Amino acid sequence: xxxxxxxxxxxxxxxxxxxxxxxTLGLYTWVANAIPQVESxxxxxxxxxxxxxxGELVAAGEDLxxxxxxxxxxxxxxxxxxxxxxxxxxxxxxxVRCAARVQGEDCKTYLxxxxxxxxxxxxxxxxxxxxxxxxxxxxxQIWALVAYLQDQGGEVTVxxxxxxxxxxxxxxxxxxxxxxxGAPAQTVAAAGGDDPxxxxxxxxxxxxxxxxxxxxxxxxxxxxxxxxxxxxxIRESILDPAxxxxxxxxAFVGLMPLxxxxxxxxxxxxxxxQYLADRQ
Amino acid sequence: xxxxxxxxxSRPVLRLLTLTGAVGAALLAFLLPESLLAQETxxxxxxxxxxxxxxxxxxxxxxxEVHLLFAAFVLGVPMxxxxxxxxxxxxxxxxxxxxxxxxTRLLLVAYSATAIWGGILVFGLVTLYPGVWSYLAxxxxxxxxxYVGLFFFESFTLYLYYYGWERWKTGRAKWGHFGLGILLNIxxxxxxxxxxxxxxxxxxxxxxxxxxxxxxxxxFWSAFANATWMPINIxxxxxxxxxxxxxxxxxxxxxxxxxxxxEERAHYDWMGYVGNLVAIGALxxxxxxxxxxxxxxxxxxxxxxxxxxxxxxxxxxxxxxxxIGVLFLAGNYYLWVGMGRIPGAERYIPYxxxxxxxxxxxxxxxxxxxxxIASRAELDAMGGQYHPFLGPLGVMGAKNTAxxxxxxxxxxxxxxxxxxNKKITNPHASDIVKVQFGMxxxxxxxxxxxxxxxxxxxxxxIVRIGFSVYQVLAVLITIVVVTALDTWLLKGADSYGEIRWxxxxxxSQYALFILxxxxxxxxxxxxxxxxxxxxxxHIFEVMRDTSPGxxxxxxxxxxxxxxxxxxxxxxxxxxxxWLGNLADTSTTAKAEPAxxxxxxxxxxxxxxxxxxxxxxxx
Numbered sequence: 001x002x003x004x005x006x007x008x009x010x011x012x013x014x015x016x017x018x019x020x021x022x023x024t025l026g027l028y029t030w031v032a033n034a035i036p037q038v039e040s041x042x043x044x045x046x047x048x049x050x051x052x053x054x055g056e057l058v059a060a061g062e063d064l065x066x067x068x069x070x071x072x073x074x075x076x077x078x079x080x081x082x083x084x085x086x087x088x089x090x091x092x093x094x095x096v097r098c099a100a101r102v103q104g105e106d107c108k109t110y111l112x113x114x115x116x117x118x119x120x121x122x123x124x125x126x127x128x129x130x131x132x133x134x135x136x137x138x139x140x141q142i143w144a145l146v147a148y149l150q151d152q153g154g155e156v157t158v159x160x161x162x163x164x165x166x167x168x169x170x171x172x173x174x175x176x177x178x179x180x181x182g183a184p185a186q187t188v189a190a191a192g193g194d195d196p197x198x199x200x201x202x203x204x205x206x207x208x209x210x211x212x213x214x215x216x217x218x219x220x221x222x223x224x225x226x227x228x229x230x231x232x233x234i235r236e237s238i239l240d241p242a243x244x245x246x247x248x249x250x251a252f253v254g255l256m257p258l259x260x261x262x263x264x265x266x267x268x269x270x271x272x273x274q275y276l277a278d279r280q
Numbered sequence: 281x282x283x284x285x286x287x288x289x290s291r292p293v294l295r296l297l298t299l300t301g302a303v304g305a306a307l308l309a310f311l312l313p314e315s316l317l318a319q320e321t322x323x324x325x326x327x328x329x330x331x332x333x334x335x336x337x338x339x340x341x342x343x344x345e346v347h348l349l350f351a352a353f354v355l356g357v358p359m360x361x362x363x364x365x366x367x368x369x370x371x372x373x374x375x376x377x378x379x380x381x382x383x384t385r386l387l388l389v390a391y392s393a394t395a396i397w398g399g400i401l402v403f404g405l406v407t408l409y410p411g412v413w414s415y416l417a418x419x420x421x422x423x424x425x426x427y428v429g430l431f432f433f434e435s436f437t438l439y440l441y442y443y444g445w446e447r448w449k450t451g452r453a454k455w456g457h458f459g460l461g462i463l464l465n466i467x468x469x470x471x472x473x474x475x476x477x478x479x480x481x482x483x484x485x486x487x488x489x490x491x492x493x494x495x496x497x498x499x500f501w502s503a504f505a506n507a508t509w510m511p512i513n514i515x516x517x518x519x520x521x522x523x524x525x526x527x528x529x530x531x532x533x534x535x536x537x538x539x540x541x542x543e544e545r546a547h548y549d550w551m552g553y554v555g556n557l558v559a560i561g562a563l564x565x566x567x568x569x570x571x572x573x574x575x576x577x578x579x580x581x582x583x584x585x586x587x588x589x590x591x592x593x594x595x596x597x598x599x600x601x602x603x604i605g606v607l608f609l610a611g612n613y614y615l616w617v618g619m620g621r622i623p624g625a626e627r628y629i630p631y632x633x634x635x636x637x638x639x640x641x642x643x644x645x646x647x648x649x650x651x652x653i654a655s656r657a658e659l660d661a662m663g664g665q666y667h668p669f670l671g672p673l674g675v676m677g678a679k680n681t682a683x684x685x686x687x688x689x690x691x692x693x694x695x696x697x698x699x700x701n702k703k704i705t706n707p708h709a710s711d712i713v714k715v716q717f718g719m720x721x722x723x724x725x726x727x728x729x730x731x732x733x734x735x736x737x738x739x740x741x742i743v744r745i746g747f748s749v750y751q752v753l754a755v756l757i758t759i760v761v762v763t764a765l766d767t768w769l770l771k772g773a774d775s776y777g778e779i780r781w782x783x784x785x786x787x788s789q790y791a792l793f794i795l796x797x798x799x800x801x802x803x804x805x806x807x808x809x810x811x812x813x814x815x816x817x818h819i820f821e822v823m824r825d826t827s828p829g830x831x832x833x834x835x836x837x838x839x840x841x842x843x844x845x846x847x848x849x850x851x852x853x854x855x856x857x858w859l860g861n862l863a864d865t866s867t868t869a870k871a872e873p874a875x876x877x878x879x880x881x882x883x884x885x886x887x888x889x890x891x892x893x894x895x896x897x898x
Contacts, residue, residue: 013537020790021850024797025843032599032839038592040832042816042825070583070815073591080586129582135491135821239487261487266497269488 061148356524
């Protein structure tokens with residue numbers, strides 16, 4: 001049998017192969033262009049000052065919420081996290097229900113704290129999957145989001161004063177002044193410099209741990225912890241609370257934020273670890 | 281401010297950088313003004329000048345992707361080259377040895393291309409993203425030196441392996457030669473593992489590393505063995521085999537289509553079959569490695585997982601489903617057409633239409649979007665973000681069910697193909713077939729039952745996700761047990777006639793090209809997914825991307841870049857194949873006339889008939 005393939009010259013074979021390769025690539029490219037096109041945007045820097053208007057804040061917050069902030073990936077469907085723009089079981093939107101979420105916290109404070117310390121504000125029935133938004137956004141951007149969420153059925157009380165009070169303002173966006181990727185929000189998050197006591201106080205560690213008789217016993221006491229545990233254990237517990245949790249506090253281990261690894265700088269973490277390890 | 285970001289490195293760090301990132305640091309030193317070099321510290325710019333026309337991001341994208349495609353080829357092919365050589369040694373069948381050598385010959389020029397594109401990538405990073413490169417070089421310096429050393433060993437092992445083929449062809453020397461093949465794979469795998477640590481660190485840096493952490497403070501092993509390192513290693517090993525098989529299949533298809541003699545045509549028909557078998561066989565287990573990788577990504581960072589599966593990348597999986605649908609259909613089509621050259625296989629051909637129905641339905645379910653991106657009016661008309669009828673098919677429960685049934689169907693296709701010319705003589709045949717049928721039935725019921733049960737309101741999401749494990753286990757166990765039973769069943773079987781290798785219509789060979797292009801494009805797409813989920817971070821939540829190309833592009837844009845990369849790759853591969861032909865003294869011309877492979881050789885190949893036979897060629 002001479003040529004069962006029935007093929008013609010090599011040139012024709014090559015032309016057909018090139019046609020198939022280009023045709024296949026063209027088809028895939030066309031299909032990928034025919035579906036909805038969604039780009040993952042970079043959060044825009046905000047240069048608001050104390051004179052910023054409510055409308056500007058709400059508009060900027062809306063852009064972030066629906067776009068670069070990535071909020072709708074979880075809060076848009078109501079599957080992974082509460083849908084903030086539609087009613088929950090009570091039928092109210094977030095701007096209406098925010099003030100009643102935590103006793104003693106007004107709507108603005110609640111929303112701000114929910115974004116900056118999310119693991120302490122997990123709504124019952126949902127998983128603690130929300131990151132500390134200061135890793136991703138600047139203070140100004142967070143306040144814009146707070147304003148937008150308040151605007152979902154409630155009164156917007158965020159002002160330029162709030163932004164200035166938390167170190168936000170012109171050119172302080174996380175993206176703006178990030179060095180090799182550094183978000184300046186980290187310095188806010190880990191306020192306290194290298195003073196271990198200030199770091200513990202400013203990061204609300206004493207809400208759950210006792211120190212010098214103050215604080216609460218939700219987690220192991222810091223008093224005498226150096227006699228019970230070594231520095232490696234303390235460091236691991238801060239970075240990964242569930243790794244080797246004290247059995248006596250196992251039930252509360254989920255309350256400990258998982259974000260301290262990114263909240264503290266390496267030197268701040270070591271300062272805290274040494275401070276606690278020295279408390280014999 | 282954004283484009284003038286500076287990273288300041290102290291003198292000790294610079295010394296380390298100079299010692300370790302030899303190429304990069306030397307080039308940087310060359311590029312930086314003398315006034316800066318004379319200072320106590322050097323300010324390395326975060327970004328270099330923007331690359332002309334296409335921009336820095338696309339320039340690095342293309343360099344990295346084409347490099348990776350060649351690297352995948354040169355890592356995948358040696359794996360089944362040594363397997364073919366082993367079969368040749370054990371079975372005494374010279375054709376397997378010739379096949380292994382031909383596989384290896386393809387590697388020689390591909391190695392050079394891999395190294396060239398690796399060089400382009402490194403120089404691109406050094407000049408376009410010096411800040412990122414410096415940061416990584418400081419952390420991974422030791423591994424970069426090891427990488428270079430192993431690449432050296434790998435290259436020379438390959439030269440020894442190929443050029444020593446004829447010299448060490450018999451006796452104990454042959455086993456030594458086979459050992460070189462094993463060594464080649466070991467070097468290559470370690471090299472890949474090292475490079476994987478750099479890129480996975482960018483995805484999943486250790487928890488203790490933050491934006492303010494100096495790279496000198498990052499512990500090497502903690503960065504090296506990061507959360508997604510091993511899942512990527514495993515996924516890439518399997519994917520490289522798939523990819524290598526597909527490219528070898530395309531090579532064989534081209535040689536088949538341009539063959540001048542029957543012997544040549546028979547040889548390349550067989551080679552194409554082997555390439556396709558390797559590719560589809562490894563593809564079947566690839567999704568399981570994908571699940572493992574996906575789970576680890578979620579474990580590392582829920583937000584990253586959500587971005588990947590439910591965020592702006594959610595529609596990427598629809599494209600992936602479309603591509604994998606093409607792969608399943610083309611792979612099965614090749615097998616079904618191939619039955620035409622197997623005497624006795626015509627009795628199974630009527631079943632192919634039912635298998636086609638299952639595959640098409642599976643693709644349709646898998647490609648059903650879950651969340652519809654729609655206008656407010658469209659959302660109102662639909663009554664929400666889910667389509668009223670199609671929405672339930674878009675969830676993972678339905679997709680997992682569909683893909684598992686597609687895998688079972690493809691396995692059945694292969695089983696029928698393999699049995700094509702076998703006249704079964706096993707006295708227990710009836711019982712064996714009943715057990716095999718029962719295994720298929722049980723696996724189908726398990727897959728369907730868990731798929732349906734997942735829709736019950738009482739089943740929570742986390743429980744539903746766990747069902748996929750049982751579905752996968754049912755399919756895997758069926759594949760293993762049925763294959764073992766089939767080997768027993770076919771032992772000593774008579775033949776309806778030899779496979780008429782070379783008697784394949786040209787369209788079957790073009791299907792092999794579609795498979796190769798699709799595999800390549802799919803690799804590009806998945807690479808975009810892996811890299812894109814970092815979004816506007818060079819190193820996730822550690823080093824922010826403040827360059828003009830920080831935003832992660834939409835799928836359409838990505839698809840255009842991927843297609844360009846695939847086109848570059850195939851153009852170069854065509855050139856390499858052409859070079860191979862130039863130097864070809866014709867493996868088949870030298871070899872003896874095609875003969876029927878021995879039973880021993882078949883057994884060693886796991887029962888699959890991997891050899892051409894020209895016994896009754898017309």
